[in-house]
Protein backbone atom coordinates (compact mmCIF):
# COMPACT_ATOMS: atom_id res chain seq x y z
CA UNK A 1 0.00 0.00 0.00
CA UNK A 2 1.41 3.38 -1.02
CA UNK A 3 1.45 6.20 1.53
CA UNK A 4 -1.59 8.09 0.31
CA UNK A 5 -0.90 11.23 2.32
CA UNK A 6 2.51 11.65 0.68
CA UNK A 7 2.51 14.70 -1.64
CA UNK A 8 4.70 12.96 -4.24
CA UNK A 9 2.36 9.94 -4.32
CA UNK A 10 -0.74 12.12 -4.59
CA UNK A 11 0.74 14.24 -7.38
CA UNK A 12 1.83 11.12 -9.27
CA UNK A 13 -1.59 9.43 -9.01
CA UNK A 14 -3.53 12.57 -9.89
CA UNK A 15 -1.35 13.48 -12.87
CA UNK A 16 -1.55 9.94 -14.30
CA UNK A 17 -5.35 10.23 -14.09
CA UNK A 18 -5.33 13.79 -15.53
CA UNK A 19 -7.15 14.98 -12.40
CA UNK A 20 -7.46 18.68 -11.56
CA UNK A 21 -8.92 19.94 -8.27
CA UNK A 22 -12.46 21.32 -8.28
CA UNK A 23 -12.83 24.28 -5.95
CA UNK A 24 -16.61 24.15 -6.19
CA UNK A 25 -16.61 20.56 -4.85
CA UNK A 26 -14.48 21.59 -1.86
CA UNK A 27 -11.55 19.41 -2.94
CA UNK A 28 -8.74 19.99 -0.44
CA UNK A 29 -6.99 16.66 0.05
CA UNK A 30 -5.17 15.77 3.28
CA UNK A 31 -1.38 15.52 3.02
CA UNK A 32 -0.56 15.47 6.74
CA UNK A 33 0.08 11.77 7.56
CA UNK A 34 -0.82 12.09 11.26
CA UNK A 35 -4.42 13.29 10.78
CA UNK A 36 -6.27 10.34 9.21
CA UNK A 37 -5.14 7.64 11.67
CA UNK A 38 -6.29 9.87 14.56
CA UNK A 39 -9.63 10.64 12.91
CA UNK A 40 -10.26 6.97 12.17
CA UNK A 41 -9.39 6.04 15.76
CA UNK A 42 -11.70 8.70 17.24
CA UNK A 43 -14.54 7.74 14.86
CA UNK A 44 -15.16 4.39 16.57
CA UNK A 45 -14.31 2.39 13.41
CA UNK A 46 -13.67 -1.12 14.72
CA UNK A 47 -14.63 -4.73 14.20
CA UNK A 48 -18.41 -5.09 14.14
CA UNK A 49 -18.72 -1.47 12.99
CA UNK A 50 -19.75 -0.13 9.57
CA UNK A 51 -18.55 3.30 8.44
CA UNK A 52 -20.12 5.79 6.05
CA UNK A 53 -17.49 8.13 4.63
CA UNK A 54 -18.49 11.24 2.71
CA UNK A 55 -16.10 12.43 -0.01
CA UNK A 56 -13.20 9.94 0.02
CA UNK A 57 -11.15 11.96 -2.51
CA UNK A 58 -8.20 9.71 -3.38
CA UNK A 59 -8.89 7.56 -0.30
CA UNK A 60 -6.41 8.72 2.33
CA UNK A 61 -8.93 8.51 5.23
CA UNK A 62 -10.79 5.60 3.63
CA UNK A 63 -7.55 3.61 3.75
CA UNK A 64 -7.39 3.97 7.56
CA UNK A 65 -11.10 3.25 8.02
CA UNK A 66 -10.93 0.07 5.92
CA UNK A 67 -8.18 -1.28 8.18
CA UNK A 68 -10.26 -0.78 11.35
CA UNK A 69 -13.91 -1.33 10.41
CA UNK A 70 -15.78 -4.37 9.14
CA UNK A 71 -17.16 -2.42 6.21
CA UNK A 72 -16.82 1.06 4.69
CA UNK A 73 -19.22 2.70 2.25
CA UNK A 74 -17.65 5.82 0.75
CA UNK A 75 -19.96 8.29 -1.01
CA UNK A 76 -18.13 10.35 -3.64
CA UNK A 77 -19.86 12.83 -5.97
CA UNK A 78 -16.96 13.37 -8.39
CA UNK A 79 -17.04 10.60 -11.02
CA UNK A 80 -13.44 11.40 -12.02
CA UNK A 81 -12.25 10.00 -8.66
CA UNK A 82 -13.72 6.52 -9.21
CA UNK A 83 -10.80 5.15 -11.29
CA UNK A 84 -8.40 6.81 -8.84
CA UNK A 85 -10.06 5.05 -5.88
CA UNK A 86 -9.98 1.81 -7.84
CA UNK A 87 -6.22 2.15 -8.10
CA UNK A 88 -5.57 3.30 -4.52
CA UNK A 89 -8.00 1.08 -2.61
CA UNK A 90 -8.82 -1.74 -5.01
CA UNK A 91 -7.23 -4.28 -2.64
CA UNK A 92 -9.92 -3.83 0.04
CA UNK A 93 -12.87 -6.21 -0.19
CA UNK A 94 -14.66 -4.45 2.69
CA UNK A 95 -15.03 -1.19 0.73
CA UNK A 96 -17.89 -0.05 -1.48
CA UNK A 97 -17.71 3.28 -3.32
CA UNK A 98 -21.04 4.89 -4.16
CA UNK A 99 -21.04 7.63 -6.80
CA UNK A 100 -23.69 10.04 -5.49
CA UNK A 101 -24.43 13.39 -3.93
CA UNK A 102 -24.68 12.66 -0.20
CA UNK A 103 -27.42 15.28 0.16
CA UNK A 104 -29.59 13.40 -2.34
CA UNK A 105 -28.93 9.92 -1.01
CA UNK A 106 -31.47 7.86 0.96
CA UNK A 107 -29.17 7.02 3.88
CA UNK A 108 -31.81 4.96 5.72
CA UNK A 109 -31.93 2.63 2.71
CA UNK A 110 -28.13 2.57 2.39
CA UNK A 111 -27.70 1.63 6.07
CA UNK A 112 -30.35 -1.07 5.85
CA UNK A 113 -28.86 -2.58 2.69
CA UNK A 114 -25.17 -2.29 3.56
CA UNK A 115 -24.87 -2.46 7.34
CA UNK A 116 -27.69 -4.69 8.55
CA UNK A 117 -27.05 -5.61 12.21
CA UNK A 118 -23.88 -3.51 12.51
CA UNK A 119 -23.21 -0.47 14.62
CA UNK A 120 -22.80 2.46 12.19
CA UNK A 121 -20.65 5.59 12.42
CA UNK A 122 -19.91 8.43 9.99
CA UNK A 123 -16.39 9.72 9.41
CA UNK A 124 -15.43 12.37 6.84
CA UNK A 125 -13.27 15.27 5.85
CA UNK A 126 -16.32 17.24 4.72
CA UNK A 127 -16.44 19.44 1.65
CA UNK A 128 -16.79 22.81 3.41
CA UNK A 129 -19.46 24.24 1.10
CA UNK A 130 -22.00 21.76 2.53
CA UNK A 131 -20.82 21.35 6.14
CA UNK A 132 -24.05 22.40 7.88
CA UNK A 133 -26.50 20.80 5.41
CA UNK A 134 -24.67 17.46 5.67
CA UNK A 135 -24.48 17.51 9.47
CA UNK A 136 -28.13 18.54 9.78
CA UNK A 137 -29.25 15.89 7.27
CA UNK A 138 -27.39 13.19 9.22
CA UNK A 139 -29.07 14.33 12.45
CA UNK A 140 -32.55 15.32 11.23
CA UNK A 141 -33.03 12.09 9.27
CA UNK A 142 -32.76 10.28 12.64
CA UNK A 143 -30.45 7.66 11.18
CA UNK A 144 -29.43 4.69 13.32
CA UNK A 145 -25.87 6.01 13.71
CA UNK A 146 -23.78 6.18 16.88
CA UNK A 147 -21.43 9.05 16.13
CA UNK A 148 -20.34 11.51 13.44
CA UNK A 149 -16.64 12.40 13.33
CA UNK A 150 -15.92 15.13 10.80
CA UNK A 151 -13.32 17.66 9.78
CA UNK A 152 -14.83 21.11 9.31
CA UNK A 153 -13.53 24.69 9.17
CA UNK A 154 -12.20 25.81 12.56
CA UNK A 155 -14.85 28.55 12.95
CA UNK A 156 -17.63 26.07 12.18
CA UNK A 157 -16.16 23.63 14.72
CA UNK A 158 -16.06 26.32 17.39
CA UNK A 159 -19.63 27.37 16.65
CA UNK A 160 -20.99 23.81 16.68
CA UNK A 161 -19.12 22.89 19.87
CA UNK A 162 -19.84 26.14 21.76
CA UNK A 163 -21.88 25.92 24.98
CA UNK A 164 -25.55 26.61 24.33
CA UNK A 165 -26.17 29.95 26.09
CA UNK A 166 -22.65 31.28 25.44
CA UNK A 167 -21.65 34.20 23.16
CA UNK A 168 -20.23 31.84 20.50
CA UNK A 169 -23.47 29.87 20.21
CA UNK A 170 -25.71 30.12 17.17
CA UNK A 171 -28.62 28.34 15.49
CA UNK A 172 -26.35 25.45 14.51
CA UNK A 173 -25.15 25.05 18.14
CA UNK A 174 -28.69 24.72 19.44
CA UNK A 175 -29.82 22.50 16.56
CA UNK A 176 -26.88 20.10 16.89
CA UNK A 177 -27.28 19.94 20.70
CA UNK A 178 -30.89 18.87 20.24
CA UNK A 179 -29.68 15.65 18.58
CA UNK A 180 -26.12 15.07 19.78
CA UNK A 181 -23.35 15.79 22.24
CA UNK A 182 -20.64 17.66 20.31
CA UNK A 183 -16.96 17.66 21.17
CA UNK A 184 -14.02 19.46 19.56
CA UNK A 185 -11.26 16.87 19.21
CA UNK A 186 -8.21 18.56 17.64
CA UNK A 187 -7.18 21.34 15.28
CA UNK A 188 -5.64 20.83 11.83
CA UNK A 189 -3.60 23.57 10.14
CA UNK A 190 -4.41 24.82 6.63
CA UNK A 191 -1.00 23.54 5.49
CA UNK A 192 -2.17 19.96 6.08
CA UNK A 193 -4.14 20.08 2.79
CA UNK A 194 -3.43 20.26 -0.91
CA UNK A 195 -4.35 22.76 -2.17
CA UNK A 196 -4.12 24.64 1.16
CA UNK A 197 -7.39 26.41 2.04
CA UNK A 198 -7.34 29.94 3.49
CA UNK A 199 -8.44 28.88 6.97
CA UNK A 200 -7.53 26.23 9.54
CA UNK A 201 -9.74 23.22 10.28
CA UNK A 202 -10.71 21.09 13.25
CA UNK A 203 -12.04 17.60 13.83
CA UNK A 204 -15.23 17.30 15.87
CA UNK A 205 -17.26 14.34 17.04
CA UNK A 206 -21.01 14.34 17.57
CA UNK A 207 -22.20 11.50 19.80
CA UNK A 208 -25.78 10.98 18.68
CA UNK A 209 -28.31 10.99 21.55
CA UNK A 210 -31.04 8.36 21.66
CA UNK A 211 -33.53 11.04 22.81
CA UNK A 212 -33.46 14.85 22.69
CA UNK A 213 -32.36 16.39 26.01
CA UNK A 214 -35.54 18.54 26.17
CA UNK A 215 -39.19 17.67 25.60
CA UNK A 216 -40.59 19.32 22.49
CA UNK A 217 -44.18 18.86 21.34
CA UNK A 218 -43.53 19.84 17.75
CA UNK A 219 -39.96 19.69 16.38
CA UNK A 220 -40.82 21.89 13.39
CA UNK A 221 -41.90 24.66 15.74
CA UNK A 222 -38.75 24.20 17.85
CA UNK A 223 -36.49 24.66 14.83
CA UNK A 224 -38.58 27.58 13.55
CA UNK A 225 -38.05 29.30 16.92
CA UNK A 226 -34.29 28.62 16.84
CA UNK A 227 -34.00 29.93 13.27
CA UNK A 228 -36.05 33.05 14.01
CA UNK A 229 -34.21 33.74 17.28
CA UNK A 230 -30.80 33.85 15.59
CA UNK A 231 -31.94 35.44 12.32
CA UNK A 232 -31.01 38.94 13.54
CA UNK A 233 -28.25 38.44 16.09
CA UNK A 234 -27.95 42.08 17.05
CA UNK A 235 -31.64 42.47 17.89
CA UNK A 236 -33.17 41.44 21.20
CA UNK A 237 -34.96 38.09 21.15
CA UNK A 238 -38.49 39.53 21.18
CA UNK A 239 -37.85 41.51 17.98
CA UNK A 240 -36.18 38.60 16.14
CA UNK A 241 -38.98 36.23 17.14
CA UNK A 242 -41.66 38.73 16.16
CA UNK A 243 -40.29 39.22 12.64
CA UNK A 244 -39.02 35.65 12.16
CA UNK A 245 -42.28 34.00 13.24
CA UNK A 246 -44.58 36.75 11.85
CA UNK A 247 -46.23 37.24 15.25
CA UNK A 248 -47.18 40.50 16.97
CA UNK A 249 -44.91 41.87 19.68
CA UNK A 250 -47.67 41.61 22.31
CA UNK A 251 -48.07 37.90 21.60
CA UNK A 252 -44.29 37.35 21.82
CA UNK A 253 -44.06 39.27 25.10
CA UNK A 254 -46.91 37.13 26.44
CA UNK A 255 -45.10 33.91 25.49
CA UNK A 256 -41.79 35.07 27.01
CA UNK A 257 -43.58 36.01 30.21
CA UNK A 258 -45.33 32.63 30.33
CA UNK A 259 -41.92 30.94 29.97
CA UNK A 260 -40.26 33.16 32.60
CA UNK A 261 -37.80 34.58 30.04
CA UNK A 262 -36.76 38.27 30.35
CA UNK A 263 -38.11 40.48 27.51
CA UNK A 264 -34.80 42.13 26.63
CA UNK A 265 -32.66 38.97 26.45
CA UNK A 266 -30.66 38.01 23.32
CA UNK A 267 -30.94 34.61 21.62
CA UNK A 268 -27.38 33.56 22.51
CA UNK A 269 -28.26 33.68 26.22
CA UNK A 270 -31.08 31.13 25.99
CA UNK A 271 -30.78 27.54 27.17
CA UNK A 272 -32.04 24.54 25.22
CA UNK A 273 -34.93 24.35 27.71
CA UNK A 274 -35.81 28.03 27.02
CA UNK A 275 -36.07 27.29 23.27
CA UNK A 276 -38.22 24.24 23.99
CA UNK A 277 -40.49 26.23 26.33
CA UNK A 278 -41.05 28.96 23.72
CA UNK A 279 -41.84 26.37 21.01
CA UNK A 280 -44.24 24.54 23.34
CA UNK A 281 -46.06 27.82 24.08
CA UNK A 282 -46.67 28.64 20.39
CA UNK A 283 -50.22 28.03 19.33
Ligand code: SAM
Pocket residue numbers: 025026027028029030054055056057058059060061075076077078081100101102103125126127128130
Ligand atom coordinates in the same frame (compact mmCIF):
# COMPACT_ATOMS: atom_id res chain seq x y z
N1 SAM B 1 -11.36 12.54 2.12
C1 SAM B 1 -10.42 13.21 1.24
C2 SAM B 1 -9.24 13.76 2.04
O1 SAM B 1 -9.41 13.89 3.25
O2 SAM B 1 -8.19 14.02 1.44
C3 SAM B 1 -11.09 14.33 0.41
C4 SAM B 1 -11.80 15.39 1.24
S1 SAM B 1 -12.29 16.79 0.28
C5 SAM B 1 -12.29 18.02 1.55
C6 SAM B 1 -14.05 16.58 0.03
C7 SAM B 1 -14.46 15.45 -0.90
O3 SAM B 1 -15.90 15.44 -0.97
C8 SAM B 1 -14.00 15.54 -2.33
O4 SAM B 1 -13.51 14.30 -2.76
C9 SAM B 1 -15.25 15.94 -3.14
O5 SAM B 1 -15.23 15.50 -4.47
C10 SAM B 1 -16.33 15.24 -2.31
N2 SAM B 1 -17.68 15.85 -2.43
C11 SAM B 1 -18.00 17.15 -2.65
N3 SAM B 1 -19.34 17.33 -2.63
C12 SAM B 1 -19.90 16.10 -2.37
C13 SAM B 1 -21.24 15.64 -2.22
N4 SAM B 1 -22.28 16.49 -2.32
N5 SAM B 1 -21.45 14.33 -1.98
C14 SAM B 1 -20.39 13.47 -1.86
N6 SAM B 1 -19.10 13.86 -2.00
C15 SAM B 1 -18.84 15.15 -2.24
